[in-house]
Amino acid sequence: MHITQEAAKRHTLAIMVDNEPGILARIAGLFTARGYNIESLTVSDVTADKAVSRITIVTSASDHVMEQILSQLDRLIPVHSVSDLTAMGPHVERELALVKVKGTGDHRIEALRLADVYRARVVDATTSSFVFEVTGGPDKIDTFIMLMREVGLIEVARTGIVAMARGKDPA
Structure with missing residues (x-):
């Protein structure tokens, strides 16, 4: 039986979150717990009232693992939306x-x-x-x-x- 391992690909994620203490640590912890490196990370508030921040993360993972990461990120309470810009196409x-x-x-x-x-x-x-x-x-x-x-x-x-x-x- 021959098992092939799915290759890791570079993914750029856009995550909209409530701008509150600890959310960045929780998101980074999700990657750390699974042994995935964050290659680039930027965060900034994006609303006039500074209530919502956009986190941009660049990482490398197989499509299967990326699906798991996206699903887990989407379940975090202060997360409004998660988008894999790479999978969406041109960005x-x-x-x-x-x-x-x-x-x-x-x-x-x-x-x-x-x-x-x-x-x-x-x-x-x-x-x-x-x-x-x-x-x-x-x-x-x-x-x-x-x-x-x-x-x-x-x-x-x-x-x-x-x-x-x-x-x-x-x-």
Whole structure:
């Protein structure tokens, strides 16, 4: 008897929850208890009265495990809705990163040239370094950081992914 193991795929989840203490820990605990890593996590209130927050989680799991995770998330009391944006189809993902780079001599010129190509904005500059702000999809951010390593990367801070389904319907 041959048993095949279902491959893990990357999933981007949008979870609408009551903005209350402890909910993020409960959701993260659900992933931890099953041994699944959260690759990216962002949270922000999304209503004028700050009563509801949107949690965006990126994780990797098989389709079967993802069904279980979605079902368990949906059963949590303060959860309003859970959407697997990946399964829904086309969606937009963006991330912001601050990237600090040494900048002297030829490396300074190259860092500025690369920043221009990637539409990164200089948000701080000294005679020996730059801090660039770059936004875009995760692949663009990864590539920009990789290139900056070659010219003197010092430090990186990333926001995590925010995502939204395309089209007129909410996630």
